[in-house]
Amino acid sequence: MSKLICKCGHVNPEGSELCQACGRTLTEEAAKRKTNDVMRYEGMARRSQTYHTSIIDKVWNFFSSVKVGVWLIVITLVASAIGTIFPQEFFIPQNIPAVEYYEDRYGIAGKIYYVLGFHDLYGSWWYMLLVAAIGTSIIIASLDRGVPLYKALKKQRVERHDSFLKRQRIYSAYEAKGSQDTLNRLSEGLKKRRYKVRVENGSLLAEKNQFSRWGPYINHTGLIIFLIGAMLRFVPGMYVDEMLWIREGETEIIPGTGQEYLLKNEGFTLETYQEGDSEVFDETIQRTGAIAKNFQTDAILYKKDDNAIAGSTDNITEVDHHAIQVNVPMKFDQFALYQTDYIEDELYKMSFTMDSKETGEPVGSFTVDLFNPNTSGLYELNDGYAVEISGYYPDFSGFDDGEPQSVSPLPNNPAFLFNMISPEHPDGEVAFVAIQQNLEPLGENDYEISFNGIETRDISGLTVRKDLTLWILALGGTIFMFGVIVGSYWNHRRIWIKTDADSNLYAAGHTNKNWYGLKKDIAPAFEYAGLDQPDDHQELKESKGNAKEEDESGTTREHK
Amino acid sequence: MSKKKQKRLIMRVSILAVLLAAVSYTIYSSVTGDERSLVRAGDQAPDFILEDLDGDTHQLSDYKGQGVFLNFWGTWCEPCKEEFPYMQKHYEVFKDQGVEVIAVNVGESEFKVSNFANQFGLTFPVVRDVNSDVMDAYSIGPLPTTLLVNSDGEIEKVITGEMSEEMIVSYMNMIKPESQESSE
Structure with a gap:
């Protein structure tokens, strides 16, 4: 690859815009580009522009x-x-x-x-x-x-070529002002403004807040850390977001815990504000109806023995016992259970009476647990009466070929095939009972079953959450913000002063942003040195309108 | 200079490779999603212990040396019902050849399950997974799901959905222990 050899003799890599030693522009293109654009990366060769050979380089250049x-x-x-x-x-x-x-x-x-x-x-x-x-x-x-x-x-030189200084937005040449005393005074004045000053060979470089140039890179690092955090959610064990629906009184394995933890729902409560609770709510309650006050699941957490086998409920120990409320999760072993949902009043138990059709009087009553009917299906009543469940269809959907069907195991629409045993009918009479449906499939019966109330229970919806990536996201976010602050609230400011053999003095200044701040910052030093303030060529351009011409011709105003 | 160039190329290749690996992993994980967590063929079958309708406990690891035809089902599930007569029929043939059938109900009431077992005259163990423990361990989704566990306790195949009689026979053959085969 070819290299760019500057007039000063320094060898620069291909793609460089400014000589890294003296600051001369190296190419025609660079000379035509705006000084601000060239200065953004100090006129360095961007690596991406250096090679165009392999496919790897092409991919690299694309993303660069x-x-x-x-x-x-x-x-x-x-x-x-x-x-x-x-x-x-x-x-x-x-x-x-x-x-x-x-x-x-x-x-x-x-x-x-x-x-x-x-x-x-x-x-x-x-x-x-x-x-x-x-x-x-x-x-x-x-x-x-x-x-x-x-x-x-890192390797900035103090002395830059005249053309480099001339190109800067802040630039002035001072005829016959280049004495050692002026240089000393400038140095002193700039040091007072907390510039780091280096003097070499009648040239001076004053610099402050170089770190602010790293702001964008710091905030990109933060972003990348954030993305890594987001990516880690896909690694098993790092992130769990599951839903646990649990009925009152039931114990369930907590999904996502690898069958290690079980939860028992001791009861779900939904409280609303009552009129009279507080004046604040009365008016609203009258206007909009009930307002929720509390959603709560009283829960017991069990842990299984480390080497317990799935299905075994032997070695389980209670680890925690408290109420899970909105914003009051149950936390354990990096997991948290949040109250996020509920279903009220699911059918739980159904009570029936067996009645004599003749007298219309009940001969006995019984209650069926819709989730767990008596295993034998037999419910003994008094005086030789009994009811046997010969078929139970929790989610009755109709008959198929004369056979009652259930579409799910949930008691959404329970139906029963009862065998009613009485002293008169020791073998029983068959009745099909569903909600608002009473059939006698095998002929007219002397007895009938009627509903006698229901018992309901609530289902609590809990979110199971584990997130080991949170701290990485927080770290990434913090670094990102740090980078933004570094890049926004500080500006990299530099002043170059050069004196030549004829005692002329040249001053140039550059900042990555906030030129007004730069000018204000260096004003006292120039005043102290007895020099006029250096010109801002952007301002001159704007005020004169024809400054472009001037810029291209390379002439600059000189102070007498 | 060419040395520097080579160093740079190696640097670029390694950075791009790391990025590509991370991106591929993330997209692969996300696209395959829940499937990834499923118990799959080739895995060791998670051990479990459950009680059958007679109150006897069955532990999977006790059946080592035998093939286990592990069926997850529910009474309301129509395709499950269709499978049971065939499972029963061929169980009677294969049980002497070292194949055991375990039907895991997904936690319905004892009443429902025992009624069902009686109705179909099932003679193999029918166990109930009351806390959804075993279902979670096997990451069971839709029913029926059947797992073929070989005599080493390794999963040979996972079948989701209904099986025909021919399939059931060929699956039972698949997990028949080899020693039994040679003794025939």
Whole structure:
């Protein structure tokens, strides 16, 4: 590869814009570019622009481009916006398959939406790929710029070529002012403003807040750490987000814990504010009805023995016992159980009476646990009466071939085939009983079964959450913010002073932002040295209008 | 200089490789999603212990040396019902060849399960998973799901959905211990 040899003799790598030793512009293109753009990376060769040989280099160069990075961000933003047009899969009714829902509801647009994966945007492979590409772009672009920038700033020379100084936005030449005394006074004045001053050979470099140039790189590091945290959620054991539906009185394995923990629901409570509880609520209660005060599951947490076998309930020990409320989770072993949902009044027990049709009087009553009927199915009543369940259909849906059917094990619509035993009918009479349905399939009976009340219970919905990536996300976020602060609230400011053999003095200044601040910062030093304030050529350009011409011709105003 | 260039190339290749690996892993994990956590063929079958309708306990590891036809079912599930007569029929043939059938009910009432077992005249162990413990361990989703466990306690195959009679026979053959085969 070719190298760029500067007039001063320094050998610069290909792609350099400014000589790293003296600051001369090295190429025609660089000379034409705006000084601000050239100075952003100190005129260093960006690595990406150096090689164009292998496929690896091509991939590298692609991601190194800021233009590509910006496009990736724009595409991601547009995709995210499109993802809000129709509801995400998470929010659509659970009982309809997503594939049907989007087409039925939104027509062809909905179908396209679904097929392209917009319905589950964050889970779409191409969306993840976009985010990953942005991450890659951030890493490569930062490396490509950060490393050369670091090198350039570390090995800065005090003395720069006149053309380098001349190119700066803040620049003035002072005829016959280049005495040692002026230099000393400038140095002293700048040191007072906490500049780090180096003097060599009648030249001076004053610099402050170089670290603020690292702001963008620090905040990119934070972003990458954040992305790593997000990625770690896919590593088994790092992140659990499960739902546990648990009925009052029941004990269930807590999903996501690897069958290690069980939870017992001792009871679910939903409290509402009552009129009179507080004046604040009275008016609202009258206007809108009940207002929830508390959702609570009284829970007992059990841990299984470490080497316990699935299904075994022998070695379980109680570890915790307290109420889970909204914002008061039950925490254990990096897990937390949050109260997030509930279903009230699911059928639990049903009471019946067996009545004599003749007298209309009950001969006895019994209660069936809809989740666990007597194993034998037999319910003994008094005086030789008994009822036997010969069939139980918890979620009765109708008859198929004369056989009653149940579509689920949940008592949504319980139905029974009863055999009623009485002294008159020791073999029993058959009755089919469902809600608002009473059939006598084998002929007219002397007895009948009637409902005598129900008992209900609530189901508590708990979210099981474990997130070992939180601290990484917090760390990434903190570093990101730190980078933003470093880059925003401090500015890298530099002043170059040069004196020549004819005792002329040249002053140039550069900052990455806030030129007004720079000028104000250096004003006392120049005043102390008895020099006029150096010119801001941007300002001159604006005020004169024809400054472009002046800039190209390379002439600058000189102070007499 | 070419040495420097080579060093740079190695650097770039390694950075790109690390990024590619991380991205591929993440996308693979997300696309395969829940499937990843499923118990799969080739895995060691998680051990469990459950009580049958007579109050006897059955522990999977006790059946080492035998093939176990492990069926997860519910009484309301129609395809499950269809399978039981075939399972019963061929169990009677294969039990002497070292194949055991264990039917794990997904935690319904003893009344329902024993009625069902009586109705179909089941003679193999029917156990109830009251706390959904075993279902969780085997990450059971839709019913019926059948796992074929070989004599080494390793899962040969996971079948989701209904099986025909021919399938049941071929599956029982699949897990028949080899020593039994040669003695025939």
